[in-house]
Amino acid sequence: MNQETLHIASAELLAKMKQLKEVEKMDYLRSLTGMDWGTPEENDTQETMRGLGVVYHLESTSTGKRICVKTSTLDREHPHLPSVCHLWKGAELPEREVYDFFGIIFTGHPDMRRLFLREDWVGFPFRKDNNPEAENPLRMTNEETIDTTYIYKEEANGTLSRTERKLFEDDEYVINIGPQHPATHGVLRFRASLVGEEINKIDVHCGYIHRGIEKMNESLTYPQTLALTDRLDYLSAMQSRHALCMCIEQAMGVEVSDRVKVIRTIMDELQRIDSHILFFACLCQDMGATTAFLYGFRDREKILDILEETCGGRLIINYNTIGGVQADLHPNFVKRVKELIPYLRKNIQEYHDIFTGNIIAQQRLKGTGVLSREDAIAFGATGGTGRASGWACDVRKRLPYAAYDRVDFKEIVYTEGDCFARYMVRLDEIEQSLRIIEQLIDNIPEGSIQEKMKPIIRLPEGSWYTAVESSRGEFGVYLESRGDKSPYRLHYRSTGLPLVAVVDSLTRGAKIADLIAIGGTLDYIVPDIDR
Amino acid sequence: MFDFSIVTNWIHEWLLSLMPEGWAIFVECVAVGIGIILLYALLAIILIFMERKVCAAFQCRLGPTRVGPWGTIQVICDVLKMLTKEIFTPKGVDKKLYNLAPYMILLASFLTFACLPVSKGLEVLDFNVGIFFLLAASSIGVVGILLAGWSSNNKFSIIGAMRSGAQIISYELSAGMAILTMVVLAGTMQISEMVSGQASGWLIFTGHIPALIAFVIYLIAGNAECNRGPFDLPEAESELTAGYHTEYSGMGFGFFYLAEYLNLFIVAAIAATVFLGGWMPLHIPGLDGFNTVMDYIPGFVWYFGKAFFVVFLMMWMRWSFPRLRIDQILALEWKYLVPISMVNLLLMAVIVTLGWHF
């Protein structure tokens, strides 16, 4: 990839980042990855990164220029780096993640708490010298909810000082929504401070289904890591796996056949339709229109049947492999997909009849939870959410992969940025996905479905970042290899984390019922946030 | 049409021959009370089953099919399950009020239920301001909801209860005004007279335009008063888990559930009484043969038929629409329904004065 990589010393980071943001207009922080490059060794060259650090992937939405920035600190006792979350609001949660996993303290960060792990977790599991299992037995006590957080500051002499910050005052009416709550779409937990029906402030708690997938990957072989991508965002299983396969293929220098590219594209789009229909169904359910929920599920079943016939799975699809796909298309595939297209078109009209046009739905969705374009970019809220705010952020258009460069489709962009725009983006995208499938389904080229691979796959040394457009935004894979048969570090850019980050600012002053509409239209998936 | 007062009078005479009058009336009261409770429970079971089947049909599903033929025993099993569940009192609740609340709701719906004229001569409570009493009795229910929400010591419950209070008190206004419109047309507040006044034509037909408007408003307000979708936000599942009855288990929850469905029936039955002629059969002027055939169908069949038709209409509404937000619910009531029903009341008064009704 023709991507420039900058190595910046931690002392100059803040000034350099500010310059990148303001002069080079790098306004979109694509990904923020924590790293443990280990301790310095004798045969290190000048370029070798050592210590605990962070990899930033930046992009300019105006010029399209991309850059990768790496920084690190050699201090393993009290590692600290300057926070960049005043430059990119979207850095706030990923920096907390890095603190959680690597123990790097970000000075100037307004809320330096752990993000995924329990507050009483000992050590930082992603450090290569940490043994999380030894220090953290299964705890049978409840985790206390703490209402305070710390802001760290670097003093002139290089030491750290911290000031306490209260999240909620004692007299605030705080209700707990989740982790077991029908509207949080999984085990996500909000603490909402209310004034009557209005929401004053929301604090998001993640990590209830954190499975340490990134950590697990460090001890798995490359084919084995694929098995876990389906379990991130289960409604973008195809696309997530596609991203990881593409990343590994890119690192190995393997080019997949045209047939594989087309098949992957069709499958990605089927998955996207599946996800968007589920989005519609769940949004309706959240808004109390239970009937529309079942209409959505009725139609989603048809897509799952098609996926099952070819891939053998419905939710955990397991289809893409390194250098190809698991199995050739089923003989019925083309026929059934062709039957599906008119069927879906007819039923999407029904969705519009029962829900989109409904005055109650419109009243509740229009004008609530407005996300401005600037905020969408600053938070890195990609996918339907970003496009509803007027940010053309579709990876399929920005960096075409697979067969997307040869199909004609429209990138749906709305400018309102409210819940209704987010809803319409997704319903309109179903139609665009149908168009993509229509163009490809009759022209699937012949060719091999699997490139020849060595029995044990090793990647050369280096680092790669690949992104695809998953059902709910840019899904990125950052892979760093040291030449072993398992990755040194494999980080997924979660599509949902930025979406959860915007919840607080969208719900200020909104009603409790609006929180449900906002959460529903942001369309986050919790396993993808928690990983 | 068969007059049930013959039967009831005969029973009364028979009891008088056995015991002094005071005792006879006491025995009758007990018998009527038991009768109402049994009918109440039976109706709840039928309604819950109906709701499950009807909503399933709207949602391309079959609904319960396993227990009994077409799943008919399902609800009875559910009731048994509910009866055997543990009743617990969560920590920190106001015990007295917490235990009282379900009974308050039940009391309100019993009192209203007793007013319904099931068939000719089968009215339990029937006096000159019957409609007035009915409206008053039905509004006790909100006290139960507020008590439940307050005493549960749960933030979700209190939000649900407060929403419910605001909603029910608001919608009582337009429901009351819709009924008042019909009282103007019928010229009486006594329920039995109101029904017998509809022998020549149901009020919804004789009152034409304003009656139709009042009917629609009453259906909307009635749905809201029962806390049913699209006005189910006091117990909005996706926002407040279960609203005011979150902390109730076993029969405590059962009573809320029971009262919810019975309130649905009561709202529908009042609509049937006031708008659709109560137990009066359908008569089309001029078709004497048809009218005689209609007269052979007993009054209570007509009554329940009409009530269940209205119940179906309300279920249809519930399963078609998304839920409103609290401010929208109040805006709908105060900006649309109240002004419209006020104008409608005026219109009806003008029409009655000028004799423009049928």
Added chain:
Amino acid sequence: MNNNNYFGTLFDGLRSLGTGLKTTMKEFFTKKITEQYPENRKELHISERFRGTLTMPHNEANEHQCIACGLCQNACPNGTIRVVSEMVETEDGKKKKQLVRYEYNLGSCIFCQLCTNACPHDAIAFSNEFENAVFDRSKLILTLNKPGSKVAAKKS
């Protein structure tokens, strides 16, 4: 708010509600989609590629293809497969690995197909069998090779 707007929204709203009511009423009379499992077990269609459980196909002579090489065990990300083998001496005096027990823990299998991909002899395959519920977790540990089975002779 001007009057036009007031009545305009009112009637538009009523019309949209009417559309919704019409849609649900249409569905009220269309055919229902409920699958009446398990009554419809006979006509239930499951696509042949569906991954229900791992099996080791045996032929009529109770022979399987597994040579106990252990590739599947190594490929498994979850430690689901345990191949127990022993060394036996064949007639011509060579030592040969032979399968004793092929243990498969259905409870921890994530159906990633890496084992079937790794198998050089197609000795294992996923079957459609999906009714896997048992009352005890230990019953999920299956032995795939049938009692008394042996390796099929190599086709030459």
